Amino acid sequence: MNSRSLSFRLVTWYAGLLTVVFVLLGALTFYFLRHYLEANLLDIQARRARQIAYTLLAGIPGSSEAVVAKQVEVLYSPEVNDRFIRITRADGEVVYGSGFPRDNSFDPTRVPLPPLARNGEFYRKESLSRGELLLAAVTYGGAGSPRYVVEVGVSNLRTEGTLRQMLIMMAIGLPIAVCFAVTGGFVLVRRALKPVEQIAHKAEDITQHNLSQRLPVVQTGDELERLSISLNHMISRLEDSIQSSKQFVADASHELRTPLTVLRGELEGLAQDQQLRPPTRETLGSMLEEVDRLAEIVEGLLALSRLDAGEANSEWVPFDLAELAASTADQMSLLAEDKNITVICETSPGVNVEGDRARMKQVVVNLLDNAIKYTPSGGRVCLKISRDDGEAILEIADDGIGIPHEALPHVFKRFYRVDGSRSREQGGAGLGLSIVKSICAAHGAQVEVASIPGKGSRFRIRQSLVNKASVHALS
Numbered sequence: 001m002n003s004r005s006l007s008f009r010l011v012t013w014y015a016g017l018l019t020v021v022f023v024l025l026g027a028l029t030f031y032f033l034r035h036y037l038e039a040n041l042l043d044i045q046a047r048r049a050r051q052i053a054y055t056l057l058a059g060i061p062g063s064s065e066a067v068v069a070k071q072v073e074v075l076y077s078p079e080v081n082d083r084f085i086r087i088t089r090a091d092g093e094v095v096y097g098s099g100f101p102r103d104n105s106f107d108p109t110r111v112p113l114p115p116l117a118r119n120g121e122f123y124r125k126e127s128l129s130r131g132e133l134l135l136a137a138v139t140y141g142g143a144g145s146p147r148y149v150v151e152v153g154v155s156n157l158r159t160e161g162t163l164r165q166m167l168i169m170m171a172i173g174l175p176i177a178v179c180f181a182v183t184g185g186f187v188l189v190r191r192a193l194k195p196v197e198q199i200a201h202k203a204e205d206i207t208q209h210n211l212s213q214r215l216p217v218v219q220t221g222d223e224l225e226r227l228s229i230s231l232n233h234m235i236s237r238l239e240d241s242i243q244s245s246k247q248f249v250a251d252a253s254h255e256l257r258t259p260l261t262v263l264r265g266e267l268e269g270l271a272q273d274q275q276l277r278p279p280t281r282e283t284l285g286s287m288l289e290e291v292d293r294l295a296e297i298v299e300g301l302l303a304l305s306r307l308d309a310g311e312a313n314s315e316w317v318p319f320d321l322a323e324l325a326a327s328t329a330d331q332m333s334l335l336a337e338d339k340n341i342t343v344i345c346e347t348s349p350g351v352n353v354e355g356d357r358a359r360m361k362q363v364v365v366n367l368l369d370n371a372i373k374y375t376p377s378g379g380r381v382c383l384k385i386s387r388d389d390g391e392a393i394l395e396i397a398d399d400g401i402g403i404p405h406e407a408l409p410h411v412f413k414r415f416y417r418v419d420g421s422r423s424r425e426q427g428g429a430g431l432g433l434s435i436v437k438s439i440c441a442a443h444g445a446q447v448e449v450a451s452i453p454g455k456g457s458r459f460r461i462r463q464s465l466v467n468k469a470s471v472h473a474l475s
């Protein structure tokens with residue numbers, strides 16, 4: 001589990017707090033229960049001491065101390081009840097002292113005498129070898145008659161045993177309760193955060209090409225519902241602004257086409273004038289080149305904006321990629337011959353794919369154009385079409401100047417050229433590969449590049465094959 005995830009952090013905090021609360025509650029319960037039990041025991045002993053003082057000792061001097069001692073023995077049977085009872089005269093003489101209790105919880109002979117000068121009722125605890133003796137004392141008599149201290153006590157061994165059992169139960173029960181609570185908390189947190197995962201998943205899938213999609217809105221009425229609604233509004237606004245900027249590029253390139261064609265025609269007309277001086281003719285020539293470059297850029301932009309608008313899907317047919325690539329290479333052979341470059345074509349027939357044939361031809365043209373453009377005279381360009389594991393592979397390799405490693409991730413970006421000045425000399429606008437990428441994306445094909453500077457480059461396109469039957473059905 002990811003220790004930085006929200007669910008992990010929430011559950012860890014929850015478990016920590018729960019443990020602290022449980023331990024505090026347990027400690028408080030233990031403390032107050034012990035206090036309550038001891039107070040209760042002492043209260044019972046005090047009541048007995050009062051009974052002995054106010055019923056039995058009140059009989060003196062009518063009855064003797066020995067008779068009172070006998071009565072205590074008979075009425076209270078302290079040994080049988082595991083009690084401690086002692087009557088001490090103010091002069092320190094013990095009138096009655098109970099014997100050893102049956103449970104041997106204390107030794108009555110080792111219980112120190114009470115503070116005889118003290119008056120009223122008082123409590124004390126005596127630590128003995130096993131546990132403590134809780135003692136309640138009541139004084140009786142005085143003012144002309146003899147004064148006595150009556151003590152009644154009981155060992156706290158039994159209450160301590162009960163408390164110890166409670167402690168053991170808490171020590172076992174607390175971790176189990178925490179485990180249950182944490183498991184339940186984890187399940188609840190996961191369930192509560194599930195919509196967040198769904199939103200994040202969907203958000204990752206949304207790119208500028210599918211901005212019409214929306215995030216799932218969780219109908220919970222809580223912050224998550226508000227968040228998903230706000231994000232969807234944001235996507236709508238993004239879609240509108242991207243749409244309008246695409247529309248602007250499409251309109252601008254479309255509108256530029258006609259004046260450029262007119263300009264080209266007029267410049268060509270001017271260039272045909274035989275009276276022109278050589279410098280003017282030269283200037284006209286370079287103006288024509290620039291107009292051509294401009295027209296190429298405009299065509300490239302128009303192609304890209306049409307691809308963005310999804311127009312590649314308009315003529316979706318199955319066709320033989322090998323045949324298309326071979327014929328395109330054939331048409332471009334003149335360009336290669338001009339530069340003294342050998343184009344080798346390796347195709348196996350029947351590599352059938354589905355898509356917009358004209359667009360796929362443009363892919364081959366752009367890649368071959370680059371291979372020829374960026375390969376010095378005398379070089380070799382190899383075009384290979386093959387099949388591999390249900391996919392058609394189109395490979396265009398050259399032994400040209402290659403692409404530097406750091407430029408490889410950028411070559412498919414619009415207007416990107418590895419070396420601006422170099423490419424400009426060769427007339428590139430930096431749109432060819434971005435058109436290739438957009439067409440491939442529209443066809444569900446992957447394009448990849450590998451290159452070694454000074455040794456050459458290889459562009460590879462993988463596209464799903466279609467079965468032969470559908471090609472025959474349509475052709």
Ligand SMILES: Nc1ncnc2c1ncn2[C@@H]1O[C@H](COP(=O)(O)OP(=O)(O)OP(=O)(O)O)[C@@H](O)[C@H]1O
Pocket residue numbers: 300366370371374375398400401402403411416417418419423427428429430431432433434457
């Ligand atoms: N086969 C290749 N060998 C070496 N460099 C290449 C190759 N193909 C592309 N590049 C580099 O990648 C850059 C981008 O290529 P891209 O085709 O997009 O633009 P371009 O060829 O410069 O212009 P355009 O294709 O618009 O006329 C090129 O400028 C070039 O530097």
Ligand SMILES: [Mg+2]
Pocket residue numbers: 366369370428431432433
């Ligand atoms: Mg190019």
